[in-house]
Amino acid sequence: xxxxxxxxxxxxxxxxxxxxxxxxxxxxxxxxxxxxxxxxxxxxxxxxxxxxxxxxxxxxxxxxxxxxxxxxxxxxxxxxxxxxxxxxxxxxxxxxxxxxxxxxxxxxxxxxxxxxxxxxxxxxxxxxxxxxxxxxxxxxxxxxxxxxxxxxxxxxxxxxxxxxxxxxxxxxxxxxxxxxxxxxxxxxxxxxxxxxxxxxxxxxxxxxxxxxxxxxxxxxxxxxxxxxxxxxxxxxxxxxxxxxxxxxxxxxxxxxxxxxxxxxxxxxxxxxxxxxxxxxxxxxxxxxxxxxxxxxxxxxxxxxxxxxxxxxxxxxxxxxxxxxxxxxxxxxxxxxxxxxxxxxxxxxxxxxxxxxxxxxxxxxxxxxxxxxxxxxxxxxxxxxxxxxxxxxxxxxxxxxxxxxxxxxxxxxxxxxxxxxxxxxxxxxxxxxxxxxxxxxxxxxxxxxxxxxxxxxxxxxxxxx
Amino acid sequence: xxxxxxxxxxxxxxxxxxxxxxxxxxxxxxxxxxxxxxxxxxxxxxxxxxxxxxxxxxxxxxxxxxxxxxxxxxxxxxxxxxxxxxxxxxxxxxxxxxxxxxxxxxxxxxxxxxxxxxxxxxxxxxxxxxxxxxxxxxxxxxxxxxxxxx
Numbered sequence: 001x002x003x004x005x006x007x008x009x010x011x012x013x014x015x016x017x018x019x020x021x022x023x024x025x026x027x028x029x030x031x032x033x034x035x036x037x038x039x040x041x042x043x044x045x046x047x048x049x050x051x052x053x054x055x056x057x058x059x060x061x062x063x064x065x066x067x068x069x070x071x072x073x074x075x076x077x078x079x080x081x082x083x084x085x086x087x088x089x090x091x092x093x094x095x096x097x098x099x100x101x102x103x104x105x106x107x108x109x110x111x112x113x114x115x116x117x118x119x120x121x122x123x124x125x126x127x128x129x130x131x132x133x134x135x136x137x138x139x140x141x142x143x144x145x146x147x148x149x150x151x152x153x154x155x156x157x158x159x160x161x162x163x164x165x166x167x168x169x170x171x172x173x174x175x176x177x178x179x180x181x182x183x184x185x186x187x188x189x190x191x192x193x194x195x196x197x198x199x200x201x202x203x204x205x206x207x208x209x210x211x212x213x214x215x216x217x218x219x220x221x222x223x224x225x226x227x228x229x230x231x232x233x234x235x236x237x238x239x240x241x242x243x244x245x246x247x248x249x250x251x252x253x254x255x256x257x258x259x260x261x262x263x264x265x266x267x268x269x270x271x272x273x274x275x276x277x278x279x280x281x282x283x284x285x286x287x288x289x290x291x292x293x294x295x296x297x298x299x300x301x302x303x304x305x306x307x308x309x310x311x312x313x314x315x316x317x318x319x320x321x322x323x324x325x326x327x328x329x330x331x332x333x334x335x336x337x338x339x340x341x342x343x344x345x346x347x348x349x350x351x352x353x354x355x356x357x358x359x360x361x362x363x364x365x366x367x368x369x370x371x372x373x374x375x376x377x378x379x380x381x382x383x384x385x386x387x388x389x390x391x392x393x394x395x396x397x398x399x400x401x402x403x404x405x406x407x408x409x410x411x412x413x414x415x416x417x418x419x420x421x422x423x424x425x426x427x428x429x430x431x432x433x434x435x436x437x438x439x440x441x442x443x444x445x446x447x448x449x450x451x452x453x454x455x456x457x458x459x460x461x462x463x464x
Numbered sequence: 465x466x467x468x469x470x471x472x473x474x475x476x477x478x479x480x481x482x483x484x485x486x487x488x489x490x491x492x493x494x495x496x497x498x499x500x501x502x503x504x505x506x507x508x509x510x511x512x513x514x515x516x517x518x519x520x521x522x523x524x525x526x527x528x529x530x531x532x533x534x535x536x537x538x539x540x541x542x543x544x545x546x547x548x549x550x551x552x553x554x555x556x557x558x559x560x561x562x563x564x565x566x567x568x569x570x571x572x573x574x575x576x577x578x579x580x581x582x583x584x585x586x587x588x589x590x591x592x593x594x595x596x597x598x599x600x601x602x603x604x605x606x607x608x609x610x611x612x613x614x
Contacts, residue, residue, distance in 0.1 A: 373517065375517070
């Protein structure tokens, strides 16, 4: 897994424009070039099946199609509309998947299967995953691992009993920028000093409920057979308690997982507030704010997390780690990522030399723009004028960049990590045990909202 | 009025010119030296890189051909050093001031071609100071190689 990309020399405007034009052309052509590779050939080809061809299943399919030596041999979805979509997409790229409505028939009727990707609603994760594991297949299961702690626990146990691999889809754990930040900035360089606080947010504007073409509506009997009340709940399962954990689980789980992962700790307590304040057709809280306490070897880290689904508030989703020497704002979107050095911290020039960080080329903290014909002026010492602030306000911090960018779809490295583990026995980035700890951390938020008081965790809660 | 006073050197004018010559000499000399600098180090390679960037930058943003901007750029640094040193030492100061003025006008021309008004104004200040110095050059003193004044 590449963690650090080589440092690029600075470019002139002309070089930049020329390179950008070539890159743009390459990017436009990339999907076709990458997908043009026919399945099979090269390394041992893995036979893969997908259960759940909905929104997330399609994202995983599209990411998987860019990975060589993966052959999709089956797709399964209870809704023919989704199933046909998945089937057609795969056929377009040279695969010949057999379609199934029932996962049991798929597992029984697909010989030579190596791995199963589970992208169904959360309440089915445990059932689908455990069945696939017990059928002798490795499983990549989307997050949140399950909508219940017991469901998640059963998945870890099934993986252990069968000796098969179970990867949970917290894809940030395979993102080279996140890996670089954790391994080099936090652990090796300790650029943030002592981390005292963390925060995270995901703000999303109001969205309409998902609809469906009337002629493709599933019969009531089929819906009931697979555990759904009606078509509206089937399409909008994320918002209903019997199927999922709501926005804190759908959106927050990714980021709360980063809290656990980056801090190397599980929380000891949680207090949270939230409610169904806006939407009339949902059961789950549309806005939730939580405060965790994470005991770490350096001391308590207080972490706030907020998920809003009624305002984008300018957009943005990030996880922010704040220490006494620096602060790191991480996001899957590089434009929200930023690193700040506190004035009291030692100079970071040596980390620039080691390619751990870079000086920003533009925006906040960037040097004054230089015209194409100008020479870069030597840096002068002393405080800048912008650092002269009111006595109560801390001086503006210097901002830095992380010189590692993911140039693939965000789920692709995590799938690559899984397939490599299947082939080579290399470690999983997010094995079931890690996914379980995150599920426990996340599901407690809803419990804390309902309880309207602080709840505590015991270290044993996170262990299977 | 004393008849001898117009021909007698005026100390105030001489001092004013000396300050002007000192400033322009230092400014011109260091303008040349800094062209050899990059990231705090000085070398011929840096000079080549800096001047290539300058020539390509101007050509890329104007009608000026690369051969012209390159030819000018590769002479510029050395010319500024020689002219700056000549001003400080007082070598044919009148001629040197005029040549230095021509260099700054040439630089202004380059920035006019790329519509860099701020830079043009900045260089215009230099040209104005050089023109003022030329007007005062008859009061020049402390020269190693004085001009032949009329």
